[in-house]
Amino acid sequence: MTDTVAITLNINGEDHRVSVEPRRTLADTIRDDCGKTGTHIGCEHGVCGSCTIILDGEPVRSCLMFAVQADGRKLRTVEGLAKGNQLHPIQQAFIDNHGLQCGFCTPGFLMLATSVLEKEPDIADADLLDALSSNLCRCTGYQNIIKAVRQAAIEMRGAGK
Amino acid sequence: MKPAAFLYHAPRTLEAALTLLAEVAPQDGRILAGGQSLVPAMAFRLARPTHLVDINGVAGLDRLAIDGNVLSVGATVRHAAFHKADPAFGVLGALLADVVHNIAHYPIRTRGTMCGSLAHADPASEWCLTAITLGAEMVAKTAKGARRIPAADYFQGIMSTALEPDELLAEVRLPLLANGTKHGFYEFNRRAGDFAIGMALVTYRVENGKIADAHVGIGGIEGSPRRVPEAEAALNGQAPGKVAFEAAGKATAAVVDPIEDTQTPASYRRDLAATVVSRALERAAA
Ligand SMILES: Cc1cc2nc3c(=O)[nH]c(=O)nc-3n(C[C@H](O)[C@H](O)[C@H](O)COP(=O)(O)OP(=O)(O)OC[C@H]3O[C@@H](n4cnc5c(N)ncnc54)[C@H](O)[C@@H]3O)c2cc1C
Ligand code: FES
Ligand code: FES
Numbered sequence: 001m002t003d004t005v006a007i008t009l010n011i012n013g014e015d016h017r018v019s020v021e022p023r024r025t026l027a028d029t030i031r032d033d034c035g036k037t038g039t040h041i042g043c044e045h046g047v048c049g050s051c052t053i054i055l056d057g058e059p060v061r062s063c064l065m066f067a068v069q070a071d072g073r074k075l076r077t078v079e080g081l082a083k084g085n086q087l088h089p090i091q092q093a094f095i096d097n098h099g100l101q102c103g104f105c106t107p108g109f110l111m112l113a114t115s116v117l118e119k120e121p122d123i124a125d126a127d128l129l130d131a132l133s134s135n136l137c138r139c140t141g142y143q144n145i146i147k148a149v150r151q152a153a154i155e156m157r158g159a160g161k
Numbered sequence: 162m163k164p165a166a167f168l169y170h171a172p173r174t175l176e177a178a179l180t181l182l183a184e185v186a187p188q189d190g191r192i193l194a195g196g197q198s199l200v201p202a203m204a205f206r207l208a209r210p211t212h213l214v215d216i217n218g219v220a221g222l223d224r225l226a227i228d229g230n231v232l233s234v235g236a237t238v239r240h241a242a243f244h245k246a247d248p249a250f251g252v253l254g255a256l257l258a259d260v261v262h263n264i265a266h267y268p269i270r271t272r273g274t275m276c277g278s279l280a281h282a283d284p285a286s287e288w289c290l291t292a293i294t295l296g297a298e299m300v301a302k303t304a305k306g307a308r309r310i311p312a313a314d315y316f317q318g319i320m321s322t323a324l325e326p327d328e329l330l331a332e333v334r335l336p337l338l339a340n341g342t343k344h345g346f347y348e349f350n351r352r353a354g355d356f357a358i359g360m361a362l363v364t365y366r367v368e369n370g371k372i373a374d375a376h377v378g379i380g381g382i383e384g385s386p387r388r389v390p391e392a393e394a395a396l397n398g399q400a401p402g403k404v405a406f407e408a409a410g411k412a413t414a415a416v417v418d419p420i421e422d423t424q425t426p427a428s429y430r431r432d433l434a435a436t437v438v439s440r441a442l443e444r445a446a447a
Contacts, residue, residue, distance in 0.1 A: 022166075023163065023166050025163075025200075046197060046269060059267065061197075112267070116267065131266075133266065133353040133354060134267045134268055
């Protein structure tokens with residue numbers, strides 16, 4: 001064991017002061033040290049995308065970063081999407097379009113889609129498909145996920161105006 | 162699937178990073194750039210570095226700018242910086258935007274770096290193919306000084322380069338392309354975002370209706386990406402079109418020494434080499 005390092009992660013606007021070994025991944029830290037278990041871990045080597053979070057506005061695989069690298073930075077996880085009982089448009093769109101079955105991959109898809117649509121509200125459909133191809137879903141299939149994200153894109157564009 | 166323990170360093174200046182690297186390199190201390198190849202390797206315990214020198218906070222390494230007739234790409238410039246073709250980079254900008262969408266996935270491109278790809282030197286790296294095809298130059302720095310390595314001397318086989326353990330690839334310099342230069346990229350793999358089984362990048366100019374200065378590069382086929390002089394010879398002086406493009410593909414297949422893996426025999430990659438070269442040429446002409 002190496003010495004732990006004291007860091008502060010700002011997750012969904014809330015500071016979490018934790019002490020971690022440098023080898024601890026951001027994904028494990030978010031779940032085990034900060035208690036935000038909405039972020040899922042599938043493969044732990046960057047392939048599945050279920051650990052996707054938003055780091056300073058960019059979607060990242062949280063299993064491919066060490067928590068020490070996120071010290072002092074702003075993270076967003078699936079827990080931050082809804083405002084109280086009011087679901088985020090992307091969450092509602094996944095329900096409306098049957099974009100999930102078991103739900104394992106869903107937090108990753110929600111954070112991926114949210115960040116892409118926030119960064120590029122008018123994203124071309126081909127680019128949206130390219131972005132969505134980043135994550136794996138083993139049970140719903142991709143058509144309903146794509147439908148859901150297209151619906152959310154329209155709603156988020158409307159809300160932005 | 163948890164990385165082994167290491168000591169973490171986050172220098173703020175290049176001098177500090179190079180001094181640290183000189184100290185820790187002899188004990189398998191390594192640079193951490195985007196982490197998109199190194200962290201998976203550590204998760205599998207294929208890599209167990211004792212120290213990581215995280216260069217993400219090093220001032221100045223994120224420089225992306227034109228220096229005379231080259232585009233200089235600093236060590237922390239992410240793949241995603243090339244998602245949209247920057248008109249200031251001319252034809253080269255369009256070529257990089259065309260290529261980048263084939264590298265991994267969007268959230269990996271927000272972290273991974275071009276220099277990290279060049280240091281990692283996967284045989285199927287799109288940036289390694291780009292560097293060799295265009296004739297890039299690598300700028301390697303140590304605490305003692307700097308040297309420039311032409312792409313032709315840089316790649317030394319599967320995941321092996323001319324970089325020494327204490328050298329930091331501070332910058333890659335890509336030559337700008339003359340206006341009107343044609344470029345085409347074609348990659349074959351089985352799933353979106355996977356590493357290429359085979360790919361080709363080509364550039365050429367058209368002078369008096371004939372192909373001039375053809376560059377034909379292949380990646381994923383052999384241990385390192387490389388240019389194929391035989392294919393270039395089959396193109397230069399010919400009219401752009403199906404006949405010349407297929408001849409270049411055939412010339413490539415005739416000379417490659419393909420790698421094999423459990424799913425793909427060498428004979429498959431040899432055939433694929435012809436196809437990716439002729440399709441990249443068709444795209445360039447389109
Ligand atoms: C699911 C998945 C799919 C992928 N698909 C592709 C693909 O299709 N094509 C592709 O090309 N790549 C692919 N990658 C890899 C990705 O492009 C990496 O970003 C890249 O290979 C390494 O860059 P990095 O900045 O992440 O480097 P790191 O992972 O940080 O480092 C990789 C290695 O290079 C060394 N290094 C890094 N930077 C420097 C430097 N400046 N000087 C000296 N040494 C340095 C490190 O010490 C380490 O040994 C994929 C990755 C994943 C997880
Ligand atoms: S757990 Fe991070 S990509 Fe699979
Ligand atoms: S909903 Fe089950 S893996 Fe996607």
